[in-house]
Amino acid sequence: MALSTGHLWLATAGIIVLGGLGTWLTGASNSVHIGASGVVYGYAAFLTVYGFAARRLGSALVGLVVMALYWSLLWGVLPFHTGVSWQGHLFGALAGAGLAWWLGRRDRQERLGSRHFVG
Numbered sequence: 001m002a003l004s005t006g007h008l009w010l011a012t013a014g015i016i017v018l019g020g021l022g023t024w025l026t027g028a029s030n031s032v033h034i035g036a037s038g039v040v041y042g043y044a045a046f047l048t049v050y051g052f053a054a055r056r057l058g059s060a061l062v063g064l065v066v067m068a069l070y071w072s073l074l075w076g077v078l079p080f081h082t083g084v085s086w087q088g089h090l091f092g093a094l095a096g097a098g099l100a101w102w103l104g105r106r107d108r109q110e111r112l113g114s115r116h117f118v119g
Helices: 008-026 037-054 057-069 071-077 086-112
Strands: none
Touching: 008 037, 008 086, 037 057, 037 071, 037 086, 057 071, 071 086
């Protein structure tokens, strides 16, 4: 992420805060949500979305490779396995995708200049 986007620290902080907040708000009471898998899901989603939002070929190719190698991560956001924090996975991925969309569009706007930016 650091090499392909330059947003490692901002994305990491955002994924931790937003993914953690979503997990905290929706997690079952008296349950334990521990580990860094929400961050891993956030990173994978970030890398998958960023290149397309920023319209950068190299970053988009990185995203496609991540998606091809880790497509099975999609099953982790669904409540199939008892004892697995699917909420952490889901909200980590949503946070990563949302941050990638926001930062990618912002980077594209800065690269092209505001007068050339369309939606």
